[in-house]
Amino acid sequence: MALVLRSLSDFKRFLAKPGATIRVVRNTFIERQGPAYQEAYRRKGMYAPRTVQALSKKAAVFGVQGHPTTVWLYWDRGTRKWRFSDDTVAIPLDTGLGPPDEIVYRCSVSHDTDAPDVLAEMEPDPRPPARDAFASRPTMPDQGQGRLL
Helix, strand or coil: CCCCCHHHHHHHHHHCCCCEEEEEEEEEHHHCHHHHHHHHHCCCCCCCCEEEEEECCCCHHHHHHHCCCCEEEEECHHHHHHHEEEEEEEEEEECCCCCCEEEEEEEEEECCCHHHHHHHHHCCCCCCCCCCCHCCCCCCCEEEEECCC
């Protein structure tokens, strides 16, 4: 099934899925920098896949693949300017350093996290059978009812 994002609500539902991954496909701020800066951003993991580690009402925390760092993505009233198209999300940046910039993320579900998939496919163990022999008669403690406070 193809991923189609039409709104922030769709994006949040996608992020809540196990294995949700985003990847930067375009960052106009970095594209305007020189080759040395572009390579430095690349080495720091700017274009590496990011998997969701935590999700809150107004933010998501991503782990950057191959790097011991996390990246936060916040959403608030500014999300009205976000653009959703199929599996991409375009987020405008207000850097104050020249023309308007934006980051375009491609969203996908990574299947390398096998634990949630395996658990979802397994049937739960049936509950142990109840003791029918003792269910019909009430039991009383040996020492009385105790103190009522």
